[in-house]
Amino acid sequence: MLGREIYFQRREVLKKKLGKGVVILPGNNESPRNYKDNCYSFDQDSTFLYYFGMDIPSLVGVIDIDNNKEYIFGTDFTLDDIVWMGEQKLLKSYAEEAGVENFIEMSEFEKFAAQLKADKREVLLIPQYKADNVMKLSKALGLDPFKYDEHTSLDLIKAIIEQRNVKSQLEIDELEKAVNITKEMHLTAMKTVKAGMKEYEVVAAIEAVAKKYYGSTSFFTIFTKNGHILHNHGYDNTVEDGDMIVLDCGAKSREGYCGDMTTAFPVNGKYSDKQKDMYSLLIEMFEKAEEMVRPGINYKDVHLAVAKVLTEGMIKRGLMKGNADEAVKAGAHAVFFPHGLGHMLGLDVHDMENLGEDLVGYESFPRDMQFGLKSLRLARVLKEGYVFTIEPGIYFIPELVKRWKAAGKFMEYLNYEKIEEYFGFGGMRYEGDFVITADGARRLGDKMPKYYNEIEEIMKK
Amino acid sequence: MLGREIYFQRREVLKKKLGKGVVILPGNNESPRNYKDNCYSFDQDSTFLYYFGMDIPSLVGVIDIDNNKEYIFGTDFTLDDIVWMGEQKLLKSYAEEAGVENFIEMSEFEKFAAQLKADKREVLLIPQYKADNVMKLSKALGLDPFKYDEHTSLDLIKAIIEQRNVKSQLEIDELEKAVNITKEMHLTAMKTVKAGMKEYEVVAAIEAVAKKYYGSTSFFTIFTKNGHILHNHGYDNTVEDGDMIVLDCGAKSREGYCGDMTTAFPVNGKYSDKQKDMYSLLIEMFEKAEEMVRPGINYKDVHLAVAKVLTEGMIKRGLMKGNADEAVKAGAHAVFFPHGLGHMLGLDVHDMENLGEDLVGYESFPRDMQFGLKSLRLARVLKEGYVFTIEPGIYFIPELVKRWKAAGKFMEYLNYEKIEEYFGFGGMRYEGDFVITADGARRLGDKMPKYYNEIEEIMKK
Numbered sequence: 001m002l003g004r005e006i007y008f009q010r011r012e013v014l015k016k017k018l019g020k021g022v023v024i025l026p027g028n029n030e031s032p033r034n035y036k037d038n039c040y041s042f043d044q045d046s047t048f049l050y051y052f053g054m055d056i057p058s059l060v061g062v063i064d065i066d067n068n069k070e071y072i073f074g075t076d077f078t079l080d081d082i083v084w085m086g087e088q089k090l091l092k093s094y095a096e097e098a099g100v101e102n103f104i105e106m107s108e109f110e111k112f113a114a115q116l117k118a119d120k121r122e123v124l125l126i127p128q129y130k131a132d133n134v135m136k137l138s139k140a141l142g143l144d145p146f147k148y149d150e151h152t153s154l155d156l157i158k159a160i161i162e163q164r165n166v167k168s169q170l171e172i173d174e175l176e177k178a179v180n181i182t183k184e185m186h187l188t189a190m191k192t193v194k195a196g197m198k199e200y201e202v203v204a205a206i207e208a209v210a211k212k213y214y215g216s217t218s219f220f221t222i223f224t225k226n227g228h229i230l231h232n233h234g235y236d237n238t239v240e241d242g243d244m245i246v247l248d249c250g251a252k253s254r255e256g257y258c259g260d261m262t263t264a265f266p267v268n269g270k271y272s273d274k275q276k277d278m279y280s281l282l283i284e285m286f287e288k289a290e291e292m293v294r295p296g297i298n299y300k301d302v303h304l305a306v307a308k309v310l311t312e313g314m315i316k317r318g319l320m321k322g323n324a325d326e327a328v329k330a331g332a333h334a335v336f337f338p339h340g341l342g343h344m345l346g347l348d349v350h351d352m353e354n355l356g357e358d359l360v361g362y363e364s365f366p367r368d369m370q371f372g373l374k375s376l377r378l379a380r381v382l383k384e385g386y387v388f389t390i391e392p393g394i395y396f397i398p399e400l401v402k403r404w405k406a407a408g409k410f411m412e413y414l415n416y417e418k419i420e421e422y423f424g425f426g427g428m429r430y431e432g433d434f435v436i437t438a439d440g441a442r443r444l445g446d447k448m449p450k451y452y453n454e455i456e457e458i459m460k461k
Numbered sequence: 462m463l464g465r466e467i468y469f470q471r472r473e474v475l476k477k478k479l480g481k482g483v484v485i486l487p488g489n490n491e492s493p494r495n496y497k498d499n500c501y502s503f504d505q506d507s508t509f510l511y512y513f514g515m516d517i518p519s520l521v522g523v524i525d526i527d528n529n530k531e532y533i534f535g536t537d538f539t540l541d542d543i544v545w546m547g548e549q550k551l552l553k554s555y556a557e558e559a560g561v562e563n564f565i566e567m568s569e570f571e572k573f574a575a576q577l578k579a580d581k582r583e584v585l586l587i588p589q590y591k592a593d594n595v596m597k598l599s600k601a602l603g604l605d606p607f608k609y610d611e612h613t614s615l616d617l618i619k620a621i622i623e624q625r626n627v628k629s630q631l632e633i634d635e636l637e638k639a640v641n642i643t644k645e646m647h648l649t650a651m652k653t654v655k656a657g658m659k660e661y662e663v664v665a666a667i668e669a670v671a672k673k674y675y676g677s678t679s680f681f682t683i684f685t686k687n688g689h690i691l692h693n694h695g696y697d698n699t700v701e702d703g704d705m706i707v708l709d710c711g712a713k714s715r716e717g718y719c720g721d722m723t724t725a726f727p728v729n730g731k732y733s734d735k736q737k738d739m740y741s742l743l744i745e746m747f748e749k750a751e752e753m754v755r756p757g758i759n760y761k762d763v764h765l766a767v768a769k770v771l772t773e774g775m776i777k778r779g780l781m782k783g784n785a786d787e788a789v790k791a792g793a794h795a796v797f798f799p800h801g802l803g804h805m806l807g808l809d810v811h812d813m814e815n816l817g818e819d820l821v822g823y824e825s826f827p828r829d830m831q832f833g834l835k836s837l838r839l840a841r842v843l844k845e846g847y848v849f850t851i852e853p854g855i856y857f858i859p860e861l862v863k864r865w866k867a868a869g870k871f872m873e874y875l876n877y878e879k880i881e882e883y884f885g886f887g888g889m890r891y892e893g894d895f896v897i898t899a900d901g902a903r904r905l906g907d908k909m910p911k912y913y914n915e916i917e918e919i920m921k922k
Binding site for chain 2: 219
């Protein structure tokens with residue numbers, strides 16, 4: 001835990017923003033795999049963790065703003081538990097460490113909630129992504145669980161997002177730890193992979209890195225020789241000489257903060273000329289973003305500027321044609337780069353995605369539904385303390401190219417014959433994690449290899 | 462998948478046993494970690510997997526016995542998905558591979574269920590351990606989700622248990638694969654551990670073994686220098702010279718079958734005299750069980766015979782006194798061995814625990830609530846094809862000993878002063894996986910080290 005004062009202050013900020021009501025924030029329960037007592041590794045809900053700091057299952061936190069009282073509900077350890085679990089710090093003590101005065105047994109929660117209802121108190125809830133918490137809250141508050149979503153508070157959601165979007169120095173330090181473990185995961189992959197291995201063998205080595213720091217992955221590791229398949233959750237291929245790997249993975253630190261980086265490297269440790277060429281364009285895109293990010297710029301403009309670098313590069317290489325600005329405006333480049341440039345990062349890898357992607361990433365205008373832009377998660381004006389990813393990609397997706405060609409789409413910008421020559425090339429993505437500073441931005445973590453010669457150097461060893 | 466005929470036959474057996482009704486078996490959905498799209502590694506529900514074989518999220522299987530029709534409900538891939546996911550085998554084809562003729566889009570499931578209700582059909586359900594499936598079934602069938610459990614069918618549960626408790630040769634072969642990966646996890650731990658390491662560093666190496674076979678762990682790995690703490694889910698200790706490790710872990714094979722083994726070994730690779738002495742008694746207990754298990758014997762009798770070996774050993778060593786049979790009958794030995802001798806093993810590590818522990822493990826008499834025996838999960842007459850664990854343990858649990866001594870418990874059998882000399886010793890457990898054959902039993906997997914000199918030999922390398 002980060003310290004009593006920190007959680008106390010975080011709740012004070014929230015209380016001031018909201019002014020009134022009773023905020024109920026359930027922590028996560030254990031997630032069963034195949035029966036109740038066989039569970040996945042526990043992940044705390046990030047909002048609960050942010051305000052209460054307790055990385056322990058089956059708690060509920062309550063902030064009664066009207067009466068300036070705070071509560072943790074949980075089932076504390078008994079003497080019987082000590083026989084099976086050894087000496088345990090009591091939940092009550094953890095609650096004190098989070099600066100919460102009132103610890104109450106969970107068996108009282110339904111009574112407590114019923115009283116709130118009886119008193120017609122304004123109860124403030126956030127969306128729930130786990131059905132067990134939907135049922136728990138619905139039962140306690142007398143809601144229809146199938147209509148739980150109708151009872152969430154937009155004011156509460158927005159207040160949490162505004163607060164959590166700006167990271168404190170302490171949070172930035174924690175994120176930096178996660179990024180450095182993430183770096184080690186990538187270097188391990190580069191040093192482990194060799195022709196003839198199964199993808200999952202390399203994944204085993206990558207994920208062991210996160211584990212050996214008592215952390216976990218921050219999301220499902222992508223390690224694939226088919227980088228052009230963006231939603232790829234299998235690891236069953238044998239990697240071969242000539243294959244290009246896309247590795248997108250991250251560590252979650254002990255305190256719950258997330259790293260998220262992507263690299264693209266050849267199985268055999270040497271980029272071919274064709275791979276070097278496209279990789280260089282990818283890094284040009286990345287550096288365009290690196291150069292632009294600072295307080296006051298809208299991230300959508302960064303995304304579009306990166307798209308223009310891509311388009312110009314593709315025109316130079318003969319894969320696109322026409323006017324670059326117009327091609328980007330029309331969205332033709334998205335055939336190579338169909339996703340967004342980045343997203344917020346924090347206690348979640350897509351920070352607060354459970355509260356609503358658009359509420360986190362957008363503020364003054366709605367999401368653009370053009371193919372490519374509709375996948376852009378971050379389109380806010382950047383502010384000091386924002387932590388986010390920059391992750392341009394270049395992919396040759398035969399299914400997409402074929403469909404567009406068949407539909408006669410963007411014939412004025414896309415040189416389909418030339419593009420088809422790249423079928424089988426796969427895809428590449430490069431991703432780093434950044435924080436906005438007072439006058440610019442800084443990449444988090446120790447220096448990470450970026451240019452192909454730097455990566456080749458690592459893979460030699 | 463294991464082959465169309467296998468799933469078809471399994472369902473035929475179930476249909477014959479039940480004779481009538483409509484069985485609805487939901488598969489598992491993805492389990493979100495911290496938001497809807499950030500999920501844990503997928504684990505299929507074992508009953509769904511057994512009858513339908515599809516290791517894919519968000520399906521529902523239906524066996525309409527009255528009309529001899531079978532259905533899989535799911536949301537099949539679309540052309541749009543192929544852009545993001547590459548070429549996909551359709552769910553419809555998987556359903557065919559499971560011998561199921563009717564694949565229907567999930568969007569039709571609620572209508573289908575409503576029709577069953579309208580027709581007053583007898584719907585047969587099993588208990589659900591995931592709230593999302595409770596809500597899904599309740600919504601479709603018009604049940605109160607808070608009272609879902611009232612609608613499960615004991616006939617269905619019992620029919621499934623009787624069928625799945627007996628493993629086919631094919632299943633035994635699959636279990637053997639999982640056991641052999643489990644063996645490698647143990648040998649890796651023995652070769653990896655050294656004084657000064659954090660427990661979690663060794664766990665990282667152990668779990669990477671399961672992953673590198675495209676498997677996963679079958680349950681939360683126990684790796685601890687505090688073997689006497691039975692419910693121990695942290696790995697935060699530094700292991701030191703002189704510490705005894707208890708490692709209880711298992712691999713889940715690609716087809717979903719589980720291994721589950723425990724070893725106890727010293728961090729420094731050499732058992733001390735005291736450790737050798739207790740370890741030898743532990744293996745005597747294990748071998749007593751090995752010697753007894755065969756068709757026709759009740760596993761409770763094996764448990765009690767093992768308890769007697771323990772008691773005699775403790776009397777010989779001066780930690781217990783009096784008559785061994787009477788001490789076991791009274792339950793005094795349970796101060797050292799407070800858990801059961803084993804459990805069924807299959808597609809779940811505690812096979813079918815979601816259907817009810819007692820229904821799986823007991824048949825002709827109820828569970829004995831004496832301390833120790835109340836934790837015995839298996840007390841059936843063993844039959845050919847049963848696969849189960851043998852896992853005796855010896856622990857010195859200061860909290861338990863102190864409480865019993867203070868209460869004056871079993872003064873006639875326990876030599877408390879002598880027992881107290883073992884405070885700090887920790888605990889030991891040894892576990893192997895067995896199948897009952899026509900005339901005896903066989904330990905699954907390649908030869909596993911059992912005696913302390915065998916383990917010391919491995920740790921030398």
